[in-house]
Amino acid sequence: xxxxxxxxxxxxxxxxxxxxxxxxxxxxxxxxxxxxxxxxxxxxxxxxxxxxxxxxxxxxxxxxxxxxxxxxxxxxxxxxxxxxxxxxxxxxxxxxxxxxxxxxxxxxxxxxxxxxxxxxxxxxxxxxxxxxxxxxxxxxxxxxxxxxxxxxxxxxxxxxxxxxxxxxxxxxxxxxxxxxxxxxxxxxxxxxxxxxxxxxxxxxxxxxxxxxxxxxxxxxxxxxxxxxxxxxxxxxxxxxxxxxxxxxxxxxxxxxxxxxxxxxxxxxxxxxxxxxxxxxxxxxxxxxxxxxxxxxxxxxxxxxxxxxxxxxxxxxxxxxxxxxxxxxxxxxxxxxxxxxxxxxxxxxxxxxxxxxxxxxxxxxxxxxxxxxxxxxxxxxxxxxxxxxxxxxxxxxxxxxxxxxxxxxxxxxxxxxxxxxxxxxxxxxxxxxxxxxxxxxxxxxxxxxxxxxxxxxxxxxxxxxxxxxxxxxxxxxxxxxxxxxxxxxxxxxxxxxxxxxxxxxxxxxxxxxxxxxxxxxxxxxxxxxxxxxxxxxxxxxxxxxxxxxxxxxxxxxxxxxxxxxxxxxxxxxxxxxxxxxxxxxxxxxxxxxxxxxxxxxxxxxxxxxxxxxxxxxxxxxxxxxxxxxxxxxxxxxxxxxxxxxxxxxxxxxxxxx
Amino acid sequence: xxxxxxxxxxxxxxxxxxxxxxxxxxxxxxxxxxxxxxxxxxxxxxxxxxxxxxxxxxxxxxxxxxxxxxxxxxxxxxxxxxxxxxxxxxxxxxxxxxxxxxxxxxxxxxxxxxxxxxxxxxxxxxxxxxxxxxxxxxxxxxxxxxxxxxxxxxxxxxxxxxxxxxxxxxxxxxxxxxxxxxxxxxxxxxxxxxxxxxxxxxxxxxxxxxxxxxxxxxxxxxxxxxxxxxxxxxxxxxxxxxxxxxxxxxxxxxxxxxxxxxxxxxxxxxxxxxxxxxxxxxxxxxxxxxxxxxxxxxxxxxxxxxxxxxxxxxxxxxxxxxxxxxxxxxxxx
Numbered sequence: 001x002x003x004x005x006x007x008x009x010x011x012x013x014x015x016x017x018x019x020x021x022x023x024x025x026x027x028x029x030x031x032x033x034x035x036x037x038x039x040x041x042x043x044x045x046x047x048x049x050x051x052x053x054x055x056x057x058x059x060x061x062x063x064x065x066x067x068x069x070x071x072x073x074x075x076x077x078x079x080x081x082x083x084x085x086x087x088x089x090x091x092x093x094x095x096x097x098x099x100x101x102x103x104x105x106x107x108x109x110x111x112x113x114x115x116x117x118x119x120x121x122x123x124x125x126x127x128x129x130x131x132x133x134x135x136x137x138x139x140x141x142x143x144x145x146x147x148x149x150x151x152x153x154x155x156x157x158x159x160x161x162x163x164x165x166x167x168x169x170x171x172x173x174x175x176x177x178x179x180x181x182x183x184x185x186x187x188x189x190x191x192x193x194x195x196x197x198x199x200x201x202x203x204x205x206x207x208x209x210x211x212x213x214x215x216x217x218x219x220x221x222x223x224x225x226x227x228x229x230x231x232x233x234x235x236x237x238x239x240x241x242x243x244x245x246x247x248x249x250x251x252x253x254x255x256x257x258x259x260x261x262x263x264x265x266x267x268x269x270x271x272x273x274x275x276x277x278x279x280x281x282x283x284x285x286x287x288x289x290x291x292x293x294x295x296x297x298x299x300x301x302x303x304x305x306x307x308x309x310x311x312x313x314x315x316x317x318x319x320x321x322x323x324x325x326x327x328x329x330x331x332x333x334x335x336x337x338x339x340x341x342x343x344x345x346x347x348x349x350x351x352x353x354x355x356x357x358x359x360x361x362x363x364x365x366x367x368x369x370x371x372x373x374x375x376x377x378x379x380x381x382x383x384x385x386x387x388x389x390x391x392x393x394x395x396x397x398x399x400x401x402x403x404x405x406x407x408x409x410x411x412x413x414x415x416x417x418x419x420x421x422x423x424x425x426x427x428x429x430x431x432x433x434x435x436x437x438x439x440x441x442x443x444x445x446x447x448x449x450x451x452x453x454x455x456x457x458x459x460x461x462x463x464x465x466x467x468x469x470x471x472x473x474x475x476x477x478x479x480x481x482x483x484x485x486x487x488x489x490x491x492x493x494x495x496x497x498x499x500x501x502x503x504x505x506x507x508x509x510x511x512x513x514x515x516x517x518x519x520x521x522x523x524x525x526x527x528x529x530x531x532x533x534x535x536x537x538x539x540x541x542x543x544x545x546x547x548x549x550x551x552x553x554x555x556x557x558x559x560x561x562x563x564x565x566x567x568x569x570x571x572x573x574x575x576x577x578x579x580x581x582x583x584x585x586x587x588x589x590x591x592x593x594x595x596x597x598x599x600x601x602x603x604x605x606x607x608x609x610x611x612x613x614x615x616x617x618x619x620x621x622x623x624x625x626x627x628x629x630x631x632x633x634x635x636x637x638x639x640x641x642x643x644x645x646x647x648x649x650x651x652x653x654x655x656x
Numbered sequence: 657x658x659x660x661x662x663x664x665x666x667x668x669x670x671x672x673x674x675x676x677x678x679x680x681x682x683x684x685x686x687x688x689x690x691x692x693x694x695x696x697x698x699x700x701x702x703x704x705x706x707x708x709x710x711x712x713x714x715x716x717x718x719x720x721x722x723x724x725x726x727x728x729x730x731x732x733x734x735x736x737x738x739x740x741x742x743x744x745x746x747x748x749x750x751x752x753x754x755x756x757x758x759x760x761x762x763x764x765x766x767x768x769x770x771x772x773x774x775x776x777x778x779x780x781x782x783x784x785x786x787x788x789x790x791x792x793x794x795x796x797x798x799x800x801x802x803x804x805x806x807x808x809x810x811x812x813x814x815x816x817x818x819x820x821x822x823x824x825x826x827x828x829x830x831x832x833x834x835x836x837x838x839x840x841x842x843x844x845x846x847x848x849x850x851x852x853x854x855x856x857x858x859x860x861x862x863x864x865x866x867x868x869x870x871x872x873x874x875x876x877x878x879x880x881x882x883x884x885x886x887x888x889x890x891x892x893x894x895x896x897x898x899x900x901x902x903x904x905x906x907x908x909x910x911x912x913x914x915x916x917x918x919x920x921x922x923x924x925x926x927x928x929x930x931x932x933x934x935x936x937x938x939x940x941x942x943x944x945x946x947x948x949x950x951x952x953x954x955x956x957x958x959x960x961x962x963x964x965x966x967x968x969x970x971x972x973x974x975x976x977x978x979x980x981x982x983x984x985x986x987x988x989x
Contacts, residue, residue, distance in 0.1 A: 076824060084947065087737050098737075277704055281738050301736070301746050302947060303939035304823045338823050343947070344935040346802050347818045350810045356817060512952055513680065 077334035077631075077650055080348045080360035082619070084302045084341040088284035092273050094257040095179050097546055101647050102260075103305060103339055105638055106328050108158075109260035109290040110134055112149055112168070113251055115548070115639040117327045117649075120384045125439040126548055130251060131326040134163060134261055134291060144246040151237045155314040157263035158295035165239040166213040169224045170264035172231045172241075173199045180276045187253045187547050188563070192230040193244035205268035213265050248592070249549030255639065256547030262288035293331045293651050307337040307650075327636050333654035352377075358631050359648060363622025364485065368424060370625045378633050380624040382646055385428050385614035386437035387544040388553075391477075391494065392536045392567040395608050396529035399472050404464035406607040410450040412457035412501045413494055419613045421489035423620050427613030431604070433557035434550060434596075436614050440589070441550035444597040447604050449611065457501045469502020476506045477535035480515040486621045487537045490612070505535065522562045525569045536567060538612070550596065554579045558603060570608035575599045618646035629656045659976055663969040670965040671725075671958070675718050678954035707732065708955070721958070730962075735953035736944075743944060743956070744963060749835040750820060751929060751940035754863070757837075757856050758925050761864035762871060767914075769868065770875025771907065777880055789869030797928035801862040801935040808858060815858045818937035821851050859936040863928040867921050874917055878910040912983055919975040923968050 087098035091109060112135040119127045135149040155163040177199045179185040186192060204223065211217040216224070224233045231241050243250060253259070266289050267273055267280075274280035285299040293313045298306035315329045323330050340357065342348050345366050352360035352370075359380075362370045370377045393400040393409065400406055419427035431449045434442045458468070466472045477495070479487045488509065495505035515536070518528035525532065543565065545552050556565035559576040578599040582592045617623040618637070624647070626633075635653040637646050704710065708731075709717045724731055730740035769785050776782045792800065809817040816822075820836075829839040829848050837856075840849035882888060883906050891901050926942075933942035941960055948956035 086735055086951065090737055093737065277707070278732075279737060281742065284736070284738055298823070300820075300823075300939050301738075301743065302943055303819065303937065306823055336824070340819060340823075340937060342818050342937040343943070344802075344818070344937065347805060347935060347937060350805060350817050354810065354813065354817070 075334050075655065076336040076338060077359075077653055078357040079337070079339045079624075079648070079650065080342045080351050080357045081339055081647070082341075082343055082345070082348060082361040082363065082622075088301070089287040089296060089299060089305065090279055090281070090283045091260055091262050091288055091290075092174070092178065092267075092279045092283060094260065095175055095185065097257055102638075103647060104287060104290065104292075104296070105260065105647075106292065106649050107294045107307065107332075107337075107651050108287065108292045108296060109262060110292050110329070111259040111261065112151070112254050113138065114326050114328045115255055116325075117636045117639060117652075118325070120437075120639065121634075121636070123439075124384045124436070125442070126384070126437050128439055130255070131328075133326075133329070138251065140248075140251070144248045144250070145243045147241045147243070147250050149239050149241075151239070152314070153237060155291050156312060157266070157289040157291055158310045158312075159263055159266050159289040160312075161212070161263050161265045161289070162214040163261065163263075163291050164213065164236045165233040166216050166220070166224055166236065167264055168239050168261065169231055169233050170204070170208070170213060171261055173204075174201075174264060174267070174273050175258050177201045178273055178276050178279070187256050187258060189247065189253065189551070191243045191245055191247045191250065194230065197229060201272065205272050208265055208268045248589070249547075249551060252548040260290070262290055293329075294337060302341050304341065305339045307339075309335050327652050328639070328649060330649075330651045332651035334650070337650050339650075352625060352627065355627070355630070359624045359626050359650075359653070361619065361622055362625045363619050367617075367622045367625075371424065376628060377625050378628050380618070380626075380635075380637055380648060381426060382616050382618065382637055384437045385616050386435040387615040387618075387620075387646070388430065388432060388435055389422070389427075389490075389538045389543075389612045389615060389620070390432055391538065391610040391612060393607075393609060394529065394532050394534045394536075394569060395571065396526065396569045397532070397534060399464075399466070400475070400534040402464050403606050404460045405466070405472070406610075408457045408460035408464070408501060409498060409503070410607045410610045411453045411460060412497050412503075413450070413610060413612075414452045414497050415449070415612065416452075417493045417497070418490050421493045422486045423613065423615055423617060426616040426623075428616060430611055430614045431600075432609060432611040433553045433603070435545065435553065437545075438548075438550055438553075440593060441596060443600065444593045445600040445604065447600065450607075452497070454500050461501055461503075466502075469504075472503055474504040474506045475535050476508055476533040477537065478515055478533045479507065479509045479537050480512055480539075481509050482512055483538070484509050491537055494610075508533075519564075519567055521564065522560045522566045522569070522571075525566060526571070529569055532567070532569070550582060550592070551579075554582070554596065554599070558599070558608065568608040570603075570606075572602055572606070575602050624648055631656045659973055663973055666969055667962065667965055671722070671962055672718070674958050674961045675721065676714070678957050679714060679717070704734070725962075730959040731955040733948070733953060733956045733959075735948060735951040735956065740956060740959045744941065744959065745834065747939060747941040747944045748963065749833075750938060751933070751942055753835050753837045753852075754856055754860055754933070754938060754940055755922070755925055755929060757853070757860040758863035758867075758929075759921065761860055762868045762921055762925070765864060766868035766871030767875060769872040770879065770910075773872060773876040774879035774883075774906075775902075777876070782876075785872065789872045792865045793867075793869040795866060797862065797866050797931040798935060800865050800928075801859070801932050804858050804862050804865075805935065816855055820855050820938050820940075821848075822855075826851060856938075859932040859938050862932045862936075863925050866928050867924045870921060870924070871914060871917055874913055875910055878913050879906045882906045882909055912979075915975060915978050915982060918978070919968075919972040922971040926964055926967065 081101065081103070083101065085099040085101055085103065087093035087096070087100070089099060089104060091099070091104065093099050111133050113130040114133040116127055116129055116131050119129070132152075134151060134155060136152045138147065138149045140147050149168070151163070151165055151168070157163060161167075176182075176185045176194070176197070181194060181198065183192065183194045184190050185194070204220070207217060207220050211220060213220075221233070226232055227242075230243075231239060233239050241250065267283070270282050271280045285301060287296045287299075289295065291314065293310060293315055294307040295310045296305060297308045298304075309332055313331055315323070315331050318329060318331075340351075342351065342360075345363055348360045349362055349366045349370070351357045352362070371379065393406050395401055395406075400409075415429055419425055419429075428436055429449045430436050431443050431447055436442050461467060461469055461472075475498075477491055479491055488507075491505070491507045495507060498505050518531045519525060543553070543557075556562050558566065558570050558572070559579050560566075560571055560573070561576060561580065578595040582595050632654045633656070636649045638649050709720050712720075721731070728741070730744065732738070733740050733743055736743055769789060773782045773785045805817055808815045827845070827848060829836060829843050829845040832839045832842055837849060837852045840846075840852060883902070888901055888905055891905055896905075929940070930942040930946055932938065933940045934946045937943070941963065944956065945960035945964070948960065
């Protein structure tokens with residue numbers, strides 16, 4: 001009889017167990033080989049064929065657009081983005097300045113007029129001159145109160161419905177309806193007289209469902225031709241906008257969120273727009289048709305969006321020269337485009353390295369890695385930055401209520417170090433409140449941004465009665481935890497800089513709740529001034545424009561009628577009046593520039609904020625990267641129309 | 657019934673804690689959700705203040721929330737502009753199939769490893785296996801996921817890095833259960849099933865590798881104990897073969913203890929699922945939960961937390977019932 005002990009008995013069964021394990025390993029290996037074979041035949045996302053006549057060079061931004069209308073498109077362009085759009089793909093979110101990022105902007109939805117992207121790239125700034133988009137021409141009355149757009153003919157939405165003046169009218173009043181008949185429904189601008197104006201959405205929708213907008217019923221035409229309304233149609237290709245006040249930047253506002261044209265007939269046929277704050281979710285993943293070169297053919301929530309070229313895109317008939325003049329109308333070089341929502345930075349980088357995608361977002365240390373391999377990777381860098389970062393100084397509490405103290409601070413900051421620490425060197429010095437992008441409206445007084453000058457800074461402190469910083473308490477600086485990744489290094493640089501002149505900074509990284517708890521309109525900020533810290537570093541993602549007009553940033557950041565953004569609580573009646581006047585100076589651009597020059601002088605002398613830089617990377621510490629040679633290097637980024645969503649215009653990307 | 661009542665109490669506690677914590681994240685949730693735009697759109701702000709009763713005290717807001725839950729209304733996801741019930745119906749099936757697949761992997765790896773560890777107890781193979789599962793248990797879930805991606809996607813190019821299917825070639829199976837893998841299986845869409853499995857292997861494995869060690873340890877310990885117990889001695893005395901003793905008597909009886917681990921394994925797997933889905937861009941509820949947290953979207957945080965808590969409570973309840981079933985000595989009051 002065998003001795004009974006576990007060690008012996010365990011050894012006795014070894015062969016069976018080992019044979020079993022080997023069988024399992026063989027099965028697993030076999031299955032692995034099978035799927036590996038399957039993968040190589042079915043999961044390739046890199047385009048296998050490329051457009052034969054698409055050309056690309058790196059010498060000029062305009063040559064990227066030589067893809068002609070007769071070029072047969074093929075292949076798939078795959079892009080990794082790191083965030084799913086807030087508001088999904090529903091363009092009805094436009095009054096709330098969403099969706100963000102708007103992957104459909106320019107590619108699915110187009111505007112009546114277009115920004116001159118080529119000029120932007122060449123000049124690094126907004127030219128103030130627009131290109132024909134869906135409108136072939138437009139004009140403004142001499143008093144800048146009446147604007148008339150003449151639309152192109154032969155344009156259809158991707159569902160086949162006609163684009164015409166009636167559709168523009170319906171889109172315009174959909175915005176009015178979705179903001180509960182707000183007088184500031186158009187990009188938050190108080191420019192229309194909406195007294196007594198109502199839009200019977202249900203009746204209008206029923207009529208549209210009955211007759212459509214290709215050839216609307218006489219009842220619909222009567223409504224849309226009513227000249228007492230802020231907008232009225234005079235022919236199928238002509239629409240007028242009647243403002244209540246002169247506003248020379250009205251054309252500019254059409255390049256913003258609410259300028260994107262969608263098919264209202266489709267919207268009414270699929271349940272209508274919904275209501276304010278409760279939009280029809282049917283369009284979240286099945287977006288409203290647009291007139292652009294691509295249409296959405298599939299979307300999975302927080303996963304991917306598929307685009308396919310629209311076979312009857314009106315821009316297919318444009319010549320290469322016309323597209324070169326207005327690249328945003330480019331029909332595109334890829335038949336299919338897939339944008340993946342991949343949050344993980346590692347996964348994004350691997351997808352780029354492996355060739356799974358042609359464009360991928362790289363951020364933080366991955367950005368630095370890719371940036372260091374300039375012979376392998378190309379980066380999308382914004383040549384016309386409009387996203388600003390700065391430090392608020394509470395102008396209402398001691399000691400930052402003293403102008404000399406603020407001037408000491410702005411003269412003590414080493415801006416080069418700040419840009420290096422916060423944006424890996426990808427930042428443009430600027431002098432707010434306007435962004436460098438705004439061309440003639442940026443720095444109209446031609447002031448030089450503050451330079452690091454410790455001697456001058458120390459003198460300002462002495463003049464204020466605080467020689468060597470004696471008498472100044474430690475200054476608390478707030479950072480929103482959501483922006484900590486790039487603002488914390490900036491804060492440390494500033495703290496070190498200010499220590500040079502005897503000012504101690506107490507950096508506090510606070511929750512979003514704490515950071516924003518006392519901010520609101522100027523009046524709100526003023527009421528809460530005692531609770532707001534003396535220093536606070538910018539917005540989480542910087543500030544970016546909602547539409548292309550100087551009224552946007554000037555009004556928001558330095559006036560007492562600011563609805564959001566005057567966190568410095570800067571109060572200058574003269575500046576407020578000057579900024580307010582630029583909205584009502586008709587077409588007198590000289591008067592506008594003069595007003596802004598005077599206002600800028602006041603701001604420069606009083607330094608309400610410490611303007612740091614304009615970000616050249618869409619994610620401040622990251623951007624879209626590509627392997628050199630896989631795509632053209634001179635594709636265009638989305639124009640600065642919609643906040644900070646600086647994403648590639650994928651219809652301008654072509655195989656490398 | 658008492659267990660069921662306890663489960664309800666747990667869910668109530670989870671809802672209270674999550675509600676309070678979520679609301680403390682942002683004093684002005686509208687700014688957090690919509691940014692500056694909401695300030696410029698008073699109508700929209702007013703609407704959200706009304707539907708979330710943001711002007712009311714917190715306990716009143718909680719009352720409305722519970723009232724909604726009792727009517728199967730999870731609320732509205734501001735970051736996604738969708739009813740949460742819709743989002744849950746879109747994302748939960750992906751999570752369920754991922755968790756199920758990870759449990760299969762956990763069982764295969766954990767049991768195999770446990771048997772081998774018991775077989776070679778105290779010897780080199782046992783020490784290697786112990787090192788492996790301790791490494792897995794000690795590694796954060798996101799670390800395992802990244803290592804898997806780097807090795808199997810980045811270096812060997814065997815598995816895809818992200819997603820749940822190939823967007824270009826995927827054809828959805830007919831909807832029956834709303835769980836894609838199950839639907840593909842039921843309808844015989846083998847290529848679709850293969851693709852779904854192929855994309856789910858790495859995320860499921862990343863979940864399993866962090867949790868299988870629990871199973872291995874318990875199985876190893878129990879089998880070693882059982883092999884020196886009296887009924888095994890009796891079996892040997894009856895000249896039962898050692899193979900039969902090991903696999904039939906020792907392993908089978910050890911499985912009872914494995915059932916008690918089911919709840920723990922599912923709990924840990926659900927936590928790891930959050931990281932796996934986020935890193936592998938898997939479109940399940942875990943990814944939605946993380947993205948919602950990053951967006952400070954607390955209605956979504958609340959909903960996902962409650963659903964995960966409900967799954968955990970149900971799995972615990974199921975494990976208790978199963979345990980009582982397989983071991984008649986166990987009786988719950």
